[in-house]
Amino acid sequence: MSDDDRSAPLLRLGLSEAEAAAYLAMLEAGPTTAKALARRLGQALAVTERTLTRLxxxxxxxxHGPDGSGVAPIEPSLGLGHLANARAAELQQAHLAAMDAYRTYRRQVHPQATDHLVEVVTGQQIVERIMQVEDAASTEVLRFDTPPWHTGGTPNPIEIRNLERGVAYRVVYSKSAVENGDYYACNIRPCIAAGEQARVLQSLPVKLAVFDQRLAIVSLAFGDAEVNDSMLLVRPSSLLRALTGLFETSWRSAYPLHFGERVPTALRPVQRRILELLGSGITDESLAELLGISRRTLSRQLEQLNRAAGATTRFQLALYAARKGWI
Structure with missing residues (x-):
């Protein structure tokens, strides 16, 4: 196979001719130095050094080497896989840009058309679009979180990364989401620990996420999900404002699912978690399961909390904790 035949796929993946030639030369020579590679390629050392920096x-x-002065090729399946993924992402971005351009054209040619405000997404594209939109969030995400989950109820590393870079999250969970022990352990608790503000309601009318006040994702809640596996993308409009208003109203009436700043340090870890879940409305059986304790242990811990608060019911205990700023 000629050098041209071997370099052609690399050029299609985005490498320049100089980068492809240097990479192929390293695959033949193995670990080397910039000076030796420059001699092999018949070019100036400065040119080779710039090419290696790019590779x-x-x-x-x-x-490579004990002092790091050498250089070695990365195994092709790893390095080229990275390039292939990058090209795929660029193609997807080009597709989205083309769709945006088409919508602009539609608005100009048909000023009264409104189909650009709402987009229906179905099938395998649903998870892909959810991840793309959330990954692009820059300031705030508002979310109604209730089963079933398009992503299968798995962890959400995108939210963790967004929280780390300063994106604010306010999430209202349904009781059924909190009662799901696996989802609570792998998704809800880690996100709250990372800085998510979380509250809970008995039920939620829809599955909703609003990103930066500029785009909303809406899909069906548990009861209707089997009827229509689809999702709506809602762009700036009166509908988007109405959905944001629905979230804010629900947020104000929801019960906090994490502690405030004045929680007493004397509380045991299990008591802290009991208080966190107290307002979710879940049964004692589900609460004990989430905590990994027996019903008897749960009852004993609740009795101790009630005595400390001078309460006789869960409601009084929750009210006391809220007044004291624990939750």
């Missing part, structure tokens, strides 16, 4: 950035080469 390292692309994940196709790495430093």
């Amino acid at each position: 390292v950035h692309l994940g196709l080469a790495s430093s």
Whole structure:
């Protein structure tokens, strides 16, 4: 196979001719130095050094040797896989840009048309679009979280990353979401620990997420989900404002699912978690299961909390905790 035949796929993945030639030369020579590679390629050392810097950035080469002065090629399935994913992402972005351009055209040619305000997404595209939109959030995400989950009720690393970079999250969970022990452990608790503000209501009317006040995702809640596996993307409009208003109204009436700043340090860890879940409305059986304790242990801990608060019912205990700023 000629050098041209071997380099053609690399060029299609986005490498320049110089980068493709240097990478192929490293695959033949193995670990080397910039000076030796420059001699092999018949070019100036400065040119080769710039090319190697680019290959390292692309994940196709790495430093080598005890002092890091050498360079070695990265195994092709890893480095080229990274490039392939990058090209796929660029194609997806190009597709989205083309769709946006088409919508702009529609608005100009048909000023009265409103189909650009709401987009229906179905099938396999649903999870992809959810992840793309959430990954692009920059300021705030508002969410109604209730089963069933398009992502299968798995952890949400995108939210964790967004919280770390300063994106605010306010989430209202349904009782059924909190009662799901696996989902509570892998998704809800880690997100709250990372900084999510969480509240809970007995039930939610829809599944909803609003991103940066500019785009909403709406899908069906548990009872209707089997009828229509679809999702709506709602862009700036009176409908988006109405959905945001629905969230804010629900947020004000929901019960906090995490502590405030004045929770007493004397509380045991299990008592802290009991108080966190107290307003969710879940049964004692579900509460004990989520905590990993027996019903008898739960009853004993509740009795101790009631005595400390001078309460006789769950409601009085929750009211006391709220007044004291614990939750």
